[in-house]
Amino acid sequence: MSTISRPQAFGFGPLSLAALAALSLQMLPTETAMAQAQIANTSSASSSPAEDGFRWLEEVQGERALAWVRERNAKSTQLLQARPEYKGLRKELVEILNAKDRIPQLRRMGPWLYNLWQDEQHKRGLWRRTSLAEYQKTEPQWETVLDLDALGAAEKENWVFGGAQCLAPDYRRCLLSLSRGGADATVLREFDTQTKQFVQDGFSLPEAKSEVVWADENTVYVGTDFGPGSLTDSGYPRVIKRWQRGTPLSAAQTVFEGEAQDVAASVYVDRTPGFEHTLFSRALDFYNQTSFLLQSGKLVQLDLPSDVQTNFWGPRLLLQPRKDWQTGGQTYPAGALLLTDAAAFLKGERKFDILFSPSATRSLAGYTVTRQHLILNISDQVASRLEEWDFSKPKPTHRKIQAPFPGTLSVASLYDSELAKDELAERYLVNYADFLTPDTLYLAQAGSDDRQALKAREPKFNAGGMKAEQFFATSKDGTRVPYFVVSPPGVKLDGKNPTLLYGYGGFEASMRPWYSGGYGRAWYGRGGVFVLANIRGGGEFGPGWHQAAVKENKQRSYDDFIAVAEDLVKRKISSPKHLGIMGGSNGGLLVGATFVQRPDLFNAVVCQVPLLDMSRYHKLLAGASWMAEYGDPDKAEEWDFIRKYSPYQNVKKGVKYPKVLFTTSTRDDRVHPGHARKMAALMQSQGHDLLYYENIEGGHGGAADNEQRATLQAMEYAYLWQQLKR
Template sequence: MRWAVHAAMLTSVTSVVGLWGAALPARAQAADGESASERAAKSDPYLWLEAVSSPRAMQWVEAHNAATLKRLEADPRYQTFYDEALGIAGAKDRIPAPSFLHGEIYNFWHDEAHLRGIWRKTTLASYLSAHPQWTTVLDIDALGKAEGRSWVLKGIDCLEPAQSRCLISLSDGGEDAVEVREFDLDTGAFVPGGFHLPRGKHRVAWQDADHLLVATDWAPEDLTPSGYPFIVKRLARGAPLSSAVEVYRGGAVDGGYGVTPMVLHDGAGHLLAVIERPLDTFHHQSVVLTARGAERLALPDKVSVVALVAGRVIFQLDEAWTAAGTTLPAGSLAEVDLAALLADPGHLAPKLVWAPGPRDALDGVSATRDRLLVSTLENVRGRALVFTPVKGGGWTRSPLALPDNRTIGVAAVDTKSDRAFVSTSGFLDPSSLYLADAATGAARAVKTLPAKFDASRDVVEQHEATSSDGTRIPYFVVHRKDIAYDGTTPTILTAYGGFQVSNTPYYSGTRGKLWLERGGAFVLANIRGGGEFGPKWHEAGLTTRRQIVYDDFAAVAKDLIARRITSPRHLGIEGGSNGGLLMGVEFEQHPDLWNAVLIEVPLLDMIRISKIAAGASWQGEYGDVDADPAVRAFWEKLSPYQNLKSGVAYPEPFIFTTTKDDRVGPQHARKFAAKMEGMGLPFYYYENTEGGHGSGADIKQSARTTALTMTYMWQKLGD
């Protein structure tokens, strides 16, 4: 059982997977042997800010942090916002996120007394009660204090089927790189002499009780250009890393993200060891480990193994799959018999499990002991389905009995039974947790988050805007029922628009308390590049087609203004990571449409993206500026860092990043702000020294980030 634990994130993208295969094209070289990127670097006066921890760079960061804090913390609203955000983040009445594990319910919990969190457990009966009785399993704050480290829990992976031994991933300060240690749930302690991997961007899976499948930096040269591993080895218990035996090798120039081993189990005792080898961000090859060794599955490069149920391997199709005389559509789910797959991985005969309708999209797939749980989107509204295998072939399908018009997600599944926890949420509907029985389709609400803000005066609407090519772009808007349609409502518009990530309605206590309750409006746009309408919605905005994503966003803004919900004076925009790139482009292409722009942990220098942090791993999304002249020409016209211009009446942005972000890197934000400064353009800049690719390493840091950004938004849009 793999259980990922994430800090509060500013962005939706937490898994950006690249892939492999043939070597990438040779880099374009100038006649003198110098690449275009190298020439560009020499002309970049702010290249020194790419040295993340250099004294000169950190001195620049400290000076700009001080200036921003002085301006925003002096606002009388700041302290109130901080107190409210911290109170909500650390509230004792939050729903403890459950995980079925080792016969009990486990939860990872943050509050003001446990800033880095405690991993704890209780019985199912106790969890379902009003006041569960918890036992602490692992205290991350205490561990960090004892070891003198700034530990952040990043993930837990427990060995099936016993679930008594777990791999604990710990990050220093929130970065993606982790240290991995073996933990024994029966003794409640780390295993003396147990499995241990030093700091690295590891990819690890249990093969059995005494062996791990590990992809790591076996040697400095065993990493992709983005710093991820491409060799998988089998590590035996008690043996040093140097003795691990290679089971699979990708290539040094593979899609950047690195190979990923995983081992799937089902309730009947079957298992399947799979290795994904990236070709680029979205194309990959899948390899299975058989008695004969590592063998490649005969799959299209955008088809993925996602589950194992009753001896059937479940595949997610992000492109059509033609095999054995049948073509299955993109966006669907398919199955292949496990025994047949292991016998002949090169010749598969897939069968359809589920196919989307014209306004449907697959949102998530998980498995209980005997059944498949599938969450879908129907016009960006959640649905949950149960698929039960029929003896002799085929499936029966039934819905889970859940409320309509909510975002639905499978929070946890029990691999020992057919129980699951399912969450529901909406902009104005506090999150609820249901205990579902996949065998019967029944679901009952067991916990509901107390309201964190007064939503009685608000309403949620779904509208559509017309983009530049005539496509209708849906968006949600949350506002007061009695707003005056005169363009004066302070409004925040956000979107993501990349990596096939779907943006759906969600309940945010801090957003509601600090923004909606005070009369602001919030807008979530379902622009292309995401996955709200399946793979085609994503593919419409890839690489040099990406301008349509930015046109979609601007179309929503113009529609809001045309409806008189808001106006440029009172409209602000925000986005992080790939959404931060979106903000940078919109900031420059339409400076007259908004009065506030919040650019969070962003990508902004798209010409040097492959030289910064893990940027080389996302060429499937953005293209390769070093190898493809068309891609380079496209980004030379759009890359925010390269396209800042003096003399333009830009709004004053707030640029936020973190020093410990080893995924996107703080370099983009730093250089963009420095270039603005060199042009005499105003901006706010704040860089948290911890936090990784998020808002902070603990709830106090996240609360400060929230208070700063909300103060900025009210200053710009409400004053």
């Protein structure tokens, strides 16, 4: 199935729930090579760039900047690793992250299920594969395709696996991406999964944020850093070229171009037998795109509003408008899922069947397809339900799927559209988890409620006596904001419970319940209360919930978060002395803005890989790609609303702030580490007490392997217990 949608690969793409559970982070969209352009002065800025005495900390590898980082790291590690909780926490977190019963995350390629596995022996991971029949066994046999640790040792590089684009239908030839230290920029090499060797004189690219797709066995479409003018302002490919095997990259022919102000140009090749096509797109911003279909050697623009996400599914076309759409004499609501005949649509027909229509409490969290079925994943008051459309007969039929409730369901198809005959064409995977129930992965059959449990995680903490509840807070403008509270046994409503409030609130990313052995051992199991806020800016209730808190309305995310915190105090679940907040990436901006606005409300802040200097975010790395979310600081009228919440411009001397822990990564080429560095330096210059830790590796996830993750998380929990314990 081909997809034209929001440029998740190029932006604040949030992590999967599995990654979230492992990292305790939720992250932002991708950035590119650091932009050194100077931001224009604006008279309305409360702290103009000319007054920024810490600009030198934006020099990622600058000697002076790294010396500053090492000095702060030494102080923070000395303090936090000396805490009585640290050693035990780290030991338990390593055990959880390396647990043998983790459910291997799968990607089907032909007869194989591929997985990247990291543990104490394989810190960077084994890229491995097995069959579905073998995977169903209690202890499947895996075949190693590539040992990342051995490769890194042989080449004296700190390689982190960055993914693989493999050519169907045999999936032998792959375009393998390797990242140094976990950065988004990768080195690309052609790899043979049969010989398990890199292809001599095969396709290869130096380190860059590249877009590469197979056209055929001897041809690829490539977008990369071709030199001056080839990248967008966000640092992603602006130009797509067609590159023939055996020829230098300089001989590749340009076939598609975007504009410098776009987020990126991209290409998708769909090889579904009988419905082959190639699609090019310009991501105009993070939520809008213009798409083109290659027909008879010419590019034909799809006649669609730029906010409509479009998926080809064999002879069908699926569309999701992000705003109300009037066409063909009818209005289709934002967040709906529409179906039409692809050939008829391309000829100008505008007749659509509505497969899903949102309500005030129900939104479409996602969908997946088999050969003849479409599975809807619906968020119902932030709990998952599944429904199914059957297209195996002339008249489609709809039914509800009986599945576990009320936690989080994740669905992934095993259907391979590029295989003419596929025995798994009607099979799909379903994973269920909630805060207190470990993940179970099922093999499901479309058209039936029958499911076979493939893998289940063992409980990582004793959930006896614990409870998970949903409450609602009332925000400043009267909006009801849901949030979840996970409580340890015997919690008393005395305002003294150590409480950690987590949020994200951006880019239409939904915060749904997940099972975390790390939180269970390090927080609930030690008597802490965990709270997950479903604030505006997220996608819990569809596009409208997100669009209510962007640009000039971004403050609503912070108002919602504050309202949840105040409701926790009102209910006597916690109190400011025992209440802490945590967020990463856009969530780092959330907690940064919130503690600056309401320092009286919190006693701990874990601010991870954050955005903080909103006067310069669009000049650093991929920041320009997020202006549809925040606005353009170079425009006086937009800077006027951004400056009111930008943490770096609003933190003040003489105000009593909670002792903040800032964390980031030198190798984060998505959100510039200068944000955290400069905020920490500014606050220290104002006399505020804080902690700062910057991992030299790790990329936007903050860590490159499980050892690093455990160290970082143990320091964070040690800090939280220091600040919030009774």
